Amino acid sequence: MNTGLLAIGLTTLDINAYPIDGLTHTERAILIQGLACAPAGTAAGAALVAARLGAKVKLAGAVGDDMNGLFVRAGLEAVGVDTSLLAIRAGERTSSTLLAVESDGRRSSFHYPGTGGAPPVDADVVAVARSSRFVHYAAIGGSTTDGGPGAQLLRQAKACGALVTCDLIGPRHSAMDEIRRILPHVDYFMPSAAEAVFLSGSDDLSNAAQRFIELGAKACVIKNGRKGALVVLDGQEHMIPAFAVTPVDTTSCGDSFCAGFIAALDRGWTPLDACRFAGMTAGLVAEGVGTLGALQDFDATEAAMNSYELAIEPG
Template sequence: MNSGLLAIGLTTLDIVGRPIEALTHTERAQLVESIVCAPAGTAAGAALVAAKLGVAVKLAGSIGDDMNGAFVRVGLERVGVDVSLLQTHAGLKTSTTLLTVPADGRRSSYHMMGAGVSPPINEDVFAAARSARFVHYAGVGGLTTDGGPGEAFLRAAKEGGAIVTCDLIGPRASAAAEIERLAPFIDYFMPSAAEAMVLTGTDDLAAAASRFLAMGAKACVIKNGRNGALVWIDGRHSVVPAFDVTPKDTTSCGDSFCAGFIAALARDWAPLEALRFAGMTAGLVAEGCGTLGGIEGFDETVAAMATHAPAPQAS
C-alpha cells in the first residue's frame, strides 16, 4: 500500500529578517525582532511544513556542498523529513534567498542561484514516486525536469497510484508549455493568482482555470491571498475563504498552503475541508517568521480554525 508524501523540486535556504524598514548604510547594528534561517522553496518548504503537520515526507532536491546546504539538510532532518534523495553537488552553492520584511509584511527578496533548480530525476526518485501516496511536484521551471523528464516522472507516479499536486517555481510565461505537458497527470494544479495570470495572459481567473482544466488537470486551486482559494473540482466552482490573520511574513504561505492541503487529505478529509485547513496553515505561517512561521502541529492548526474568523473579502 502506498504511503507518505514525495516532494520534488526547488530547494533553497531562506534568511528572513523582520522588521526591516530601510537599510541603515552604517556599521552600527540595528536591533530587529526576528532573524530566521530555514529550508524553503516550492518543494523543500512544502516538505518542511508537511512534516511539521505529521506527514511522512521524502524530499527529492539538490543543495550545494557549502555551509548553507549543510544547514538545509539538518533543518529538514530536524522535523523528520527523509533526505535520502536530497543530492549534494560538489562545487555548487546552495540556492539562497535573503528577505527583508518591514512591519506591514511586504518583503524585498535577494536571490542567489544555485543547485536548487536541478532536482534529481533518477531511478531512485522514480521508485519513490511509484510507492508514494502523494506526490507534490514543484519542479516546473527546473533545469533537470522541464522538457520531458518531469512528464516521465509524473507518469510513473500516476501508474503507482499517487495523488499528484503541482506548484510552480516561479511565474514565467514559458512554463505554460510545460504545464500543458504535465497536466494530464496532475490531480490538483495549485498556482497563485499571479502565476495563473502570467501563464494564461488573462486576469480572468475563471478563464485561467478553464484553460488548465482543458489541458487535462483534474482540478484547479488558485491561491489568492486574503481573498482565499478559487477552486474548480468535479466541475463545480467554489471559493474557500482565507482566515483573518495579522501577517508578519508571507514568504512561504503558498508552499505551506499546498502542504496543509496534502496533510489534511492524508487524514482523509474531503477536498474542500482540506482546503480550509490549508488556508489556516498558510495563515499561521504568516503570523510568524520564516517557513514554519507559527505552525506547531496538525491538532493545533485544527484548533486555530475554530478561533479565527474568515478574512474580509475585497470588494
C-alpha cells in the first residue's frame, strides 16, 4: 500500500524580515518585530508545512554544501521531513531569498538562484515516487526535470497509484511546453490566479481552469488569495471562500495551501473540504513571519476553521 508524500522541486532558504518600510542607507540599527529563516520554495516549503500538519514527507530537492544548505536540512529535519533524497551539491550554493516585508504585507524579494531548481530525478527518487500515496510536483522549469524526466517520473508514480498535485512558481510563457507534458499525469493542478491568467492568456479564471483541464489535468484548483479558490472538479465549478485573517507575511501562502490540501486528503477529507482546510492553513501561515507563520498543527488548524469568519461570504 502506498504511503506518505513525496515533494519534488524548488528548495530554497527564505530570510523574512518584518516590517521594513524603507531603507535608512546608514549604519543605524532599526528594531523590527520579526525575523525568520526557514526552508522554503514550492517543494521544500510545502514539505515543511505538510510535515508540521502531521504528514509523512520526503523531499527530493537540492542544496549546496554551504551554511545555508546546512540550515535548510536542519530546518526540514526538525519538523520530521525525510531529507534522504535532498541532494547536497559540492561546490554549489543554496538557493536563497531575502524578503523585506512591509507593514501592509507587500514585500520586496532579493533572490540568489543557486542550485535549488535542479532536484534529482534518479532511480532512488523514482522508487519513492512509485511507493508514495501523494506526489507534489513543484519542478516545472527545473533544469533536471523539464523535457521528459519529470513527466516520466509522474507517469510511473501514477501507474503505481499515486495522487499527483502540481504547483508553479514564477513561470515563463515557455513553461507551457512542459505543462503540456506534465498535466496528463496530474490529478490537481494548483496555480495561483496570476499564474493561471499569465499562462492561459485569459483573465477569466473559469476559462483558464478549463484550458488546463483540456491539456490533461483531472481537476484544477486556482488559488486567489483573499478571494479564496476556484475549484473545477468532475466538470463542476466551486468557489471556496477564504478565511478572514490578519495577514503579516503572505510569502509562503501558496505552498502552504497545497500542503494543507494534501494533509487533509491524507486524513480522508473530501477534495472540497480539503480546499477549505488548505485555505485555513494558508491563512494561519499569513498571520506570522516565514514559511510556517502562525501555523501550529492539524488539530489547531481544524479548530481555527470553526472560529474564523469567512473573508467573503459564499454566493
